[in-house]
Amino acid sequence: MNFLLIGYGKMGQTIEGILKERGHNVVGIIDKDNRSDLDTINPSTVDVAIEFTQPSSAYDNIKTCLDKGIRIVSGTTGWLDKKDIIEASTQDNNTAFFYASNYSLGVNIFFELNKKLAKMMSAFNAEYKSSMVEIHHTQKLDAPSGTAITLAEGVIENFEGVDKWTLQGEDKAVDNGIEIEAVREPNVPGTHEISYTSEIDRIDIKHTAFTRKGFALGAVLAGEWLHKKEGIFGMQDMLSL
Numbered sequence: 001m002n003f004l005l006i007g008y009g010k011m012g013q014t015i016e017g018i019l020k021e022r023g024h025n026v027v028g029i030i031d032k033d034n035r036s037d038l039d040t041i042n043p044s045t046v047d048v049a050i051e052f053t054q055p056s057s058a059y060d061n062i063k064t065c066l067d068k069g070i071r072i073v074s075g076t077t078g079w080l081d082k083k084d085i086i087e088a089s090t091q092d093n094n095t096a097f098f099y100a101s102n103y104s105l106g107v108n109i110f111f112e113l114n115k116k117l118a119k120m121m122s123a124f125n126a127e128y129k130s131s132m133v134e135i136h137h138t139q140k141l142d143a144p145s146g147t148a149i150t151l152a153e154g155v156i157e158n159f160e161g162v163d164k165w166t167l168q169g170e171d172k173a174v175d176n177g178i179e180i181e182a183v184r185e186p187n188v189p190g191t192h193e194i195s196y197t198s199e200i201d202r203i204d205i206k207h208t209a210f211t212r213k214g215f216a217l218g219a220v221l222a223g224e225w226l227h228k229k230e231g232i233f234g235m236q237d238m239l240s241l
């Protein structure tokens with residue numbers, strides 16, 4: 001297949017390696033310094049674009065692809081306030097958009113485990129308080145991570161009595177909220193831990209990424225899966241978990 005890479009940082013470069021290992025063609029690489037090339041690209045040369053850039057540029061990159069009818073997989077976090085417009089644009093242009101806050105298989109299994117544990121803990125919500133810690137590398141631009149927000153949504157949907165998340169250091173902790181602590185340390189690909197704490201004990205579940213390869217492989221698999229499809233998709237559509 002012919003892939004267009006948008007964003008050639010840590011993720012873009014890891015994805016390029018996996019695309020080549022799997023026998024795909026990289027027909028173009030768009031980064032900050034040649035971004036204008038995306039406006040003039042011939043859509044017939046691209047089967048699927050994969051976009052990992054930054055919160056301030058994702059919307060514009062995705063919208064440009066969709067308006068050209070290019071199917072696109074995006075993993076950029078921190079821009080989802082505009083996701084509704086992107087979904088409408090996908091439909092208006094009869095094309096395809098795939099989004100996940102985290103493309104790794106392990107994290108997607110962890111998302112399901114998180115929802116199950118939250119449901120189980122609901123019966124004990126008077127005793128246990130939920131909280132979360134996410135740890136990422138120091139170059140990360142957004143906090144909390146997109147994965148942490150998805151995990152918090154899983155708690156909110158399933159743990160009775162919690163209906164919002166708050167970010168430690170920015171928001172005031174509240175009884176009806178799950179507090180997220182965002183820690184930044186050198187070279188950490190991504191760690192997420194959810195805890196339920198009572199006066200006498202604590203239950204923790206934790207996912208630790210050792211490398212970015214899991215995220216990159218998941219994005220490539222999503223791109224292969226998206227080929228010739230139309231519509232709005234996420235990991236639940238691709239994986240049977």
Ligand SMILES: NC(=O)C1=CN([C@@H]2O[C@H](COP(=O)(O)OP(=O)(O)OC[C@H]3O[C@@H](n4cnc5c(N)ncnc54)[C@H](OP(=O)(O)O)[C@@H]3O)[C@@H](O)[C@H]2O)C=CC1
Pocket residue numbers: 006007008009010011012030031032033035052053054055057061074075076077078100101102103104139215
């Ligand atoms: N969903 C998932 O599974 C995962 C999501 N992510 C997310 O993906 C995003 C990228 O992560 P990562 O690769 O580590 O970040 P990097 O900062 O390493 O790479 C981002 C790249 O995008 C480039 N860029 C900036 N602006 C534009 C633009 N307007 N058009 C095209 N390219 C641009 C940057 O160029 P320059 O350096 O010149 O600014 C840089 O090369 C982040 O939002 C991160 O949270 C990361 C891992 C997994």
Ligand SMILES: O=C(O)C1=N[C@H](C(=O)O)C[C@H](O)C1
Pocket residue numbers: 077101102136140144145146147148189190191
């Ligand atoms: O910026 C990163 O590196 C990562 N971002 C994603 C997020 O915000 O959840 C996924 C992963 O944790 C790595």
